[in-house]
Every structure is written in C-alpha cells, then in structure tokens.
Amino acid sequence: MKFSCTLTALLLLGTLCSCIQASDVPVFIWGKPSVTYIPALTQYETSEFSALIESQAGADTFTIVFVENSLSTEDLSKCKLGTQTCFRNLAKINRKSYLPNVQNPLEAFEVEEKNVQMVQVSEDGTLSERIIPKGGAVAIVNLQGGDFASHDATIDSLYSRLHEEFDNILAVYTAETPSFSYSSLIRRTRQAKQDDQAPTMKTLIVPNTFIIAYEKFSAGAADQTLTEVSFDKAVKSEANNSDSTLQIELNGPSGALVLNFLLTQGSWEIVGVQFDNTPYYLRHRVHVNQDFSYRCNSLAYVTGDSKKQIVFDEVQIQPHWGAEDGTFTKFGDAWNCVGFTTPGILTGLFLVAIFIFIGAFGITWMMDIRTMDRYDDPKGKTITVSAAE
Incomplete structure (x- = not known):
C-alpha cells in the first residue's frame, strides 16, 4: 500500500513537472x-x-x-x-x-x-x-x-x-x-528511431563446417538494377570435400550458389564461385587465417566478360575443417575486407615523411654552425678576417 502511494505521488510529481516545462x-x-x-x-x-x-x-x-x-x-x-x-x-x-x-x-x-x-x-x-x-x-x-x-x-x-x-x-x-x-519532438525522435530499425540479417549454418550471415544477396546484369535472391538452406557437398577442400551449396527458390574453399598452410581462401552454373570471379583474392572469419560490407563477383554480377551486402562468412566435436558454433575474429593501406594512412605517412625531411634538414643546418675561435680585444689591434678564412 505504501509502495503504491509512493508510486502515485511520483507519477503526479512527474506530470506536474512536465506541465510546468x-x-x-x-x-x-x-x-x-x-x-x-x-x-x-x-x-x-x-x-x-x-x-x-x-x-x-x-x-x-x-x-x-x-x-x-x-x-x-x-x-x-x-x-x-x-x-x-x-x-x-x-x-x-x-x-x-x-x-x-x-x-x-x-x-x-x-x-x-x-x-x-x-x-x-x-x-x-x-x-x-x-x-x-x-x-x-x-x-x-x-x-x-x-x-x-x-x-x-x-x-x-x-x-x-x-x-x-x-x-x-x-x-x-x-x-x-x-x-x-x-515532448512532441522527443516523441517524434523516438518514433523515427523505432521506424528506422536495423536490417534483418540472414544466417545459414552447416553444423561444425560452415557459417554465413548476410543482409542481402543480389544478382543480375552489371549495368542494371540487381534482383534480390533469397536462400533458405546451406548444404555441404560430400563429393567435393577433403582435408583441404570444402564445397558449400546455398539453395533457394530463385537460384543456387556454390562456394569452393581451399585450406593451405593455416589459411583459407575462396577459390571458386558459381551462381546458376555460371562461374563468377573476384578481383581481389579472399585469403584469411584459418580461425578467422571474413567480413565485408559489399562482396561483389562478376563473370569473365563483366556482364553479370552478384553481390553480398554486409556479409560475414567462415568455413571450418575438422570440428567433429561440435566446438565450431560461432564466427571467429573478423578479417575485414578494408585494406591496411587506406588513403588516409597513405596521406598520414606522406605528411610524416615531409616533417621528417624538414626536421632533418634543420638539424643539419644547426650542426653546421661553428663556434668563433678568435675574439676582438678592445685594447689591442682590430681583428682582420681575410676572404681566404
């Protein structure tokens, strides 16, 4: 009873404060x-x-x-x-x-x-x-x-x-x-935040072998608007798997995607991609440490003639070999598709090099300053310095 009275008093106080404001x-x-x-x-x-x-x-x-x-x-x-x-x-x-x-x-x-x-x-x-x-x-x-x-x-x-x-x-x-x-501004802001919800991520898993999570997969002509394609399951192809190779098929009502992975010297890479029996190629090789996942905001593949394209938006992917004990249940540390030498880093290195050059040049000048070895005597003869000296 005391708690309900206290709560009622707090609510009335809050209402009064809001009305005053x-x-x-x-x-x-x-x-x-x-x-x-x-x-x-x-x-x-x-x-x-x-x-x-x-x-x-x-x-x-x-x-x-x-x-x-x-x-x-x-x-x-x-x-x-x-x-x-x-x-x-x-x-x-x-x-x-x-x-x-x-x-x-x-x-x-x-x-x-x-x-x-x-x-x-x-x-x-x-x-x-x-x-x-x-x-x-x-x-x-x-x-x-x-x-x-x-x-x-x-x-x-x-x-x-x-x-x-x-x-x-x-x-x-x-x-x-x-x-x-x-109060209406805050209410509109909260409503906008609720309406602007985060996009739904789709996750497909092959137990102890493969995990992929992505926002959207699109395919179509490279010079036109791509069409979204949905996948509902991921399957491991037993015929094309070994201790160093892995083939995963993503199947859906509107298409099938085949991913081929290769394990070499403690790292894995994507060596082949086929969508609807058509091979696609990536301009930059995906080569990641074995226990790491690969993440990219836009992973795009094109055909050999660059007329068709497939794109994974906000994708994270990781294959795994030899996890028969069920320990592979989530993504490892992410290896992002952004390179280490971004334009910002290169600009910073260039500016640092300029400052180092200016500093070295100034220090060289300071080291070349010589101390006087003769001094003028006010009671003696005036010092005369010849051009040879």
Whole structure:
C-alpha cells in the first residue's frame, strides 16, 4: 500500500513537472530606463517573474502586455521575411531584456487590486477598445492570428502612441502557450528511431563446417538494377570435400550458389564461385587465417566478360575443417575486407615523411654552425678576417 502511494505521488510529481516545462514561454521587457540585467540562460518561475515586474512597475507606471496565442524561442529565430527577421521593430529596441523561459508569465498580472484592461486586436490591427494609459494600470493586448510581422508592426505603432501620451511605460511581449513542444519532438525522435530499425540479417549454418550471415544477396546484369535472391538452406557437398577442400551449396527458390574453399598452410581462401552454373570471379583474392572469419560490407563477383554480377551486402562468412566435436558454433575474429593501406594512412605517412625531411634538414643546418675561435680585444689591434678564412 505504501509502495503504491509512493508510486502515485511520483507519477503526479512527474506530470506536474512536465506541465510546468510545457508552459514556459519567452518574454521581452522594455520601456523602463532601469530594466534589470537578466542572464540569457535563466529560467524564471511565475513568482520570480512577478517579483521582477513589481520591481520595475511602480504606482506611477503604466504596464502594457502584448500577448500572442503561442510563441517559442524557435519562432523568434526562424521567422523570416526574406533575409530579415519578422520582429524588425522589436530588434531595433536598444535597451530590452529577454527571458527565454518563464512559467505562466500572465499570472503575474492577474492581481485583483490592479486596474487591468483586456483589449483584443483583430487581424487587421483594429483594437476592440481604446487604451488610455495611466499610472498603476495594466493593459493586456491579445494579438490574434499567427502573423508575427504584422504583430510586430502593431506593437511598434501602439507603443509609440502610448509613449507620447504617457512617459512612464513598461512594455512586455509574451504568449499564453509555447508553440514548440520538446515532448512532441522527443516523441517524434523516438518514433523515427523505432521506424528506422536495423536490417534483418540472414544466417545459414552447416553444423561444425560452415557459417554465413548476410543482409542481402543480389544478382543480375552489371549495368542494371540487381534482383534480390533469397536462400533458405546451406548444404555441404560430400563429393567435393577433403582435408583441404570444402564445397558449400546455398539453395533457394530463385537460384543456387556454390562456394569452393581451399585450406593451405593455416589459411583459407575462396577459390571458386558459381551462381546458376555460371562461374563468377573476384578481383581481389579472399585469403584469411584459418580461425578467422571474413567480413565485408559489399562482396561483389562478376563473370569473365563483366556482364553479370552478384553481390553480398554486409556479409560475414567462415568455413571450418575438422570440428567433429561440435566446438565450431560461432564466427571467429573478423578479417575485414578494408585494406591496411587506406588513403588516409597513405596521406598520414606522406605528411610524416615531409616533417621528417624538414626536421632533418634543420638539424643539419644547426650542426653546421661553428663556434668563433678568435675574439676582438678592445685594447689591442682590430681583428682582420681575410676572404681566404
């Protein structure tokens, strides 16, 4: 019972925290010459924001609050008119304070003893009633629609008119709700990760003899789109096997692939590949240590005339000889098809060689510096050095 109550309390606390975070909106404050400096990364609670407004708005201050239906910091940075921001007039204000995260800022103005006037602004900029500025009063101007550029122009013209009528004005620009939800972004990101699942690997095994795992096998004309071919079983050909040779057949409803392996001096290699009784060849020889597997992201074979092609995508393969006790059950260490001398390695070696040459050249010059063997005597005759010396 105690555990269930504790769990319920934690869930309620988590829900409350998520709701508080979801109500954070940006706030701009300007108009007063003594606006307090506010760090850009500060997150204000409603009580802290109320204290800030009370410190700026005295009994003789008229406060006007411009309220959007929804606004987030992303709107301030991404809203553009051509190459300029939608908030051109707001950006021109020299002395203003910006709070990127404030919890329910409108609650700071919902005080009974204050004279609060609610004004609606239509999409064409018409006010529902005239605003008369006076000390200690608050006017909340609700901006309709989502045209930030027109709202910016309305705010500029209305603030300029009111400032001409009343000097002591504190202006606030904010919103009721945020237009950008981080929880929805996280949810979309998680959904994208779930949709983008890793491709399924196909594995075929001949017990104690052969293992292959691959993502896709395709075959067809080299100059056209290849067709995917599926295999459902791997079989060891007893007629073509010995202590040093191994033949494996991969069979499926749309084709058959024959792989021939050769064991020589502690290493194995692929010596022959046939698909639908047609031999295919690899340009680079696959030669791997006996206890290692071979892995490649794209293993391609072509016919002798290079007109047909077969490709293994993301393949790992390993034959094995003499594992009658059942010890060969998984891949050994992988030998990757990427060569050891990649372009990056060659570039690094070339740069190292240049630095070594420059260093050796500099050291040779330093070793050639000679110490003076004669010194000038201020009381004696001046030293004369001839050209021969």
